Amino acid sequence: MAGGTIVIGVFGCVAYFFLSNLILDTLLPPRGADAGRNIARAAQIRPWLFLLPAVLLLAVYLVYPVFVSVWYSFHDSTGQTYVGFDNYSWLVSDSKFRESMRNNLLWLLVVPAASTFFGLIAAALTDRIRWGNFAKAMIFMPMAISFVGASVIWKFIYDYRGDGQTEIGMLNAIWVSLGGQPQTWLTLEPGNSFMLMIVLIWIQTGFAMVILSAALRGIPEETVEAAILDGASPLQIFARIKVPQIWGTIAVVWTTITITVLKVFDIVLAMTNGQWGTQVLANLMFDWMFRGNDTGRASVVALVIMLMVTPIMIWNIRNARKEMR
Amino acid sequence: MDNIAGTKSSLVWAVHLATAALVLLWVLPTIGLLVSSFRDRDQITTSGWWRSLFPAEQNIVYRAGDADTQRQDGPLWVIDGNVFDGAGGEVTAFGVNSRAPDAFAPGAEADLKDGVKLAVQANGDYRLTAPAQFEGRSPRIFVSSVTPPRFTLDNYRRVMFAEGLGRAFLNTMTVTIPATIIPILIAAFAAYALAWMEFPGRALLIAAVVGLLVVPLQMALIPLLKLHNQLGIGKEYIGIWLAHSGFGLPLAIYLLRNYMVGLPREIIESARVDGATDFQIFLKIILPLSFPALASFAIFQFLWTWNDLLVATVFLGNNPDQLVMTGLLRELMGSKGGEWEILAASAFVSIAVPLIVFFAMQKYLVRGLLAGSVK
Numbered sequence: 064m065a066g067g068t069i070v071i072g073v074f075g076c077v078a079y080f081f082l083s084n085l086i087l088d089t090l091l092p093p094r095g096a097d098a099g100r101n102i103a104r105a106a107q108i109r110p111w112l113f114l115l116p117a118v119l120l121l122a123v124y125l126v127y128p129v130f131v132s133v134w135y136s137f138h139d140s141t142g143q144t145y146v147g148f149d150n151y152s153w154l155v156s157d158s159k160f161r162e163s164m165r166n167n168l169l170w171l172l173v174v175p176a177a178s179t180f181f182g183l184i185a186a187a188l189t190d191r192i193r194w195g196n197f198a199k200a201m202i203f204m205p206m207a208i209s210f211v212g213a214s215v216i217w218k219f220i221y222d223y224r225g226d227g228q229t230e231i232g233m234l235n236a237i238w239v240s241l242g243g244q245p246q247t248w249l250t251l252e253p254g255n256s257f258m259l260m261i262v263l264i265w266i267q268t269g270f271a272m273v274i275l276s277a278a279l280r281g282i283p284e285e286t287v288e289a290a291i292l293d294g295a296s297p298l299q300i301f302a303r304i305k306v307p308q309i310w311g312t313i314a315v316v317w318t319t320i321t322i323t324v325l326k327v328f329d330i331v332l333a334m335t336n337g338q339w340g341t342q343v344l345a346n347l348m349f350d351w352m353f354r355g356n357d358t359g360r361a362s363v364v365a366l367v368i369m370l371m372v373t374p375i376m377i378w379n380i381r382n383a384r385k386e387m388r
Numbered sequence: 389m390d391n392i393a394g395t396k397s398s399l400v401w402a403v404h405l406a407t408a409a410l411v412l413l414w415v416l417p418t419i420g421l422l423v424s425s426f427r428d429r430d431q432i433t434t435s436g437w438w439r440s441l442f443p444a445e446q447n448i449v450y451r452a453g454d455a456d457t458q459r460q461d462g463p464l465w466v467i468d469g470n471v472f473d474g475a476g477g478e479v480t481a482f483g484v485n486s487r488a489p490d491a492f493a494p495g496a497e498a499d500l501k502d503g504v505k506l507a508v509q510a511n512g513d514y515r516l517t518a519p520a521q522f523e524g525r526s527p528r529i530f531v532s533s534v535t536p537p538r539f540t541l542d543n544y545r546r547v548m549f550a551e552g553l554g555r556a557f558l559n560t561m562t563v564t565i566p567a568t569i570i571p572i573l574i575a576a577f578a579a580y581a582l583a584w585m586e587f588p589g590r591a592l593l594i595a596a597v598v599g600l601l602v603v604p605l606q607m608a609l610i611p612l613l614k615l616h617n618q619l620g621i622g623k624e625y626i627g628i629w630l631a632h633s634g635f636g637l638p639l640a641i642y643l644l645r646n647y648m649v650g651l652p653r654e655i656i657e658s659a660r661v662d663g664a665t666d667f668q669i670f671l672k673i674i675l676p677l678s679f680p681a682l683a684s685f686a687i688f689q690f691l692w693t694w695n696d697l698l699v700a701t702v703f704l705g706n707n708p709d710q711l712v713m714t715g716l717l718r719e720l721m722g723s724k725g726g727e728w729e730i731l732a733a734s735a736f737v738s739i740a741v742p743l744i745v746f747f748a749m750q751k752y753l754v755r756g757l758l759a760g761s762v763k
Contacts, residue, residue: 123634181410214721349606379602
């Protein structure tokens, strides 16, 4: 059954493009008496045949929801009754929301910085050695692992046995061998939020490394050679000559990871479900949507995430337009 | 960079060591879980995975065989058996109560009350003897033992068949394949229009695509779920295909348009002069030439839909027919929190396909990343 639906789904799509273009070519044949006029008119219509499915999908799946969410944010939990700014005033007084905001800001400070930093180090190191490509692949690998899979991997590291049993979690094993008492790392505030951040840093470092490594290799040789002639040490060359030349790329990496951080949800859901002071906005929204069954409050939280993304969105659009000119 | 004057060999060594440390730090977490997924479940809980190649020291509390397994041997009543139940291991010490669990060396004979005697051999064989018939519960035997490393495929067998992961694997495939192909098709046409066709509003559309790149999914969930429910595709595969296609489109269009714009103008112009329509140019020239960009996006979208939890949770049910692997993994984390052999094996089944794709197509993934990060 599933196989059949797959075929229909994909085939329907192919059929649309073939048929619509076939119809256009039949109605306005590029030959015969009116060939010139037909070609011109077909050229006006055809872009929209090409664009129609994309524009429709984008409009329905990404633009329309923004407006509907704003509408829901002014309505009660079922989306029926207009309640004015009730959801907004609930939001500012809600302690879980404040906790989420605090954690999200913490995530925004730590994760992009740490991922970019480790990525830069990894890029600088692996570009200098013969087995660099292998090292890169290993550091890049977590990118392919799902956030839930990564959560399992790291929860195993934070595992706690206690009661005099052998610790099988790596962190507690190391901690105990250094003379500490085993800890339930995921319930210890405020450190537990950092335990979750480590998972995302682990995943995103590879991304930062790949982009920054390409940028480092794109630096003009002359600048480095000039610095060497002036007697700069390798560390000085890296910090004073190379890094300043790739600030633009670093900013790109930073903003891309920032967006990922704002949407982070799976890791928190799978590891702590927002308990013990680890709640974040995306998971708070999910909570109100599924467990709270409150479209009004869930929509307000979603709008806050949207609002935090907006500056980056505007910055991206401005840059893209500059580039097109 | 070896030829740089002033590069000291100590620095080269530092680079090698630092890289090795970094790589180790990054792969150890995954290796830990991978090794654990092949270990015997008793051994996982009694020793860390880093000791998996060494014999595991274990303390077992074993209850001797029931009174009805006893037999008569001359004047004595005997219960015997093996504390490892045939699984193998070596007894280093044993005892008869929890206060002194290692009071006796293997081969020694311990006196219990009423003339009952217990002997445990190094290989785990025990022999319980008494002058009178045994009644009631048999005594417990406390054993310190060393068991050899045991590796097994049982964990994988169990999760694939008993825990429903096999079915979830198929569900994930059903989501992923169309959710990868459909947006590629749609985006390729749109990207061509945005790159090579003249029409009013083109610049505006491109700007919109760039803007939509970062719209958070959270924004779209509630309105779309309501819409899908009204259309009657609330918990259907077609719904999640459309959702994934919609969410993946901005990146697809952006990547493909950037690539197609870079193709040489002369090829397209000369084809137009020869009387080819845009549809023919697209199909016969642009599509084959754009293969690297198509591959890049295909990998992105594949990894993203395969690894996705949020969209699947919202747009599909959690019945066995629709539960995807990430969803099942999350459920298992809740219900089998301490059973690491189950979690580890399940996680690796769900990670295996993306990892294969990743290592096989890394080149395209890197290329796509470089093209896709907004400059």
